Amino acid sequence: xxxxxxxxxxxxxxxxxxxxxxxxxxxxxxxxxxxxxxxxxxxxxxxxxxxxxxxxxxxxxxxxxxxxxxxxxxxxxxxxxxxxxxxxxxxxxxxxxxxxxxxxxxxxxxxxxxxx
Numbered sequence: 001x002x003x004x005x006x007x008x009x010x011x012x013x014x015x016x017x018x019x020x021x022x023x024x025x026x027x028x029x030x031x032x033x034x035x036x037x038x039x040x041x042x043x044x045x046x047x048x049x050x051x052x053x054x055x056x057x058x059x060x061x062x063x064x065x066x067x068x069x070x071x072x073x074x075x076x077x078x079x080x081x082x083x084x085x086x087x088x089x090x091x092x093x094x095x096x097x098x099x100x101x102x103x104x105x106x107x108x109x110x111x112x113x114x115x116x
Contacts, residue, residue: 026060028052034065034105044105067098 019025031049036042046061 026058029058031101034101035059035061036105042106044107047101067101 028051029049030052031047033048034044035046035048037045044062044065046059047065048057048059050057
């Protein structure tokens with residue numbers, strides 16, 4: 001009933017597909033806010049953020065926005081002692097930044113992690 005996902009190979013696969021499909025790829029950008037479309041309610045029109053290495057500020061316009069920042073991981077200990085800790089495919093540094101981006105914009109969040 002469990003599907004094994006190898007997270008360490010997931011990011012390079014997605015990054016390669018993005019490089020092939022995009023005209024430009026911006027790396028190491030920390031998106032801080034989503035920009036809402038003033039003409040179309042409940043529609044994200046872009047995002048703003050900065051480069052984490054040199055502090056350059058960016059404003060992005062977009063027709064579609066996909067939040068891939070992730071939820072919070074490793075907040076709770078797994079039930080299986082010593083079995084699962086450190087083997088989940090979520091990034092260990094995932095800080096729940098997806099919540100911080102989407103909630104202020106009023107988005108409906110689906111398929112987020114939950115604790116049983």
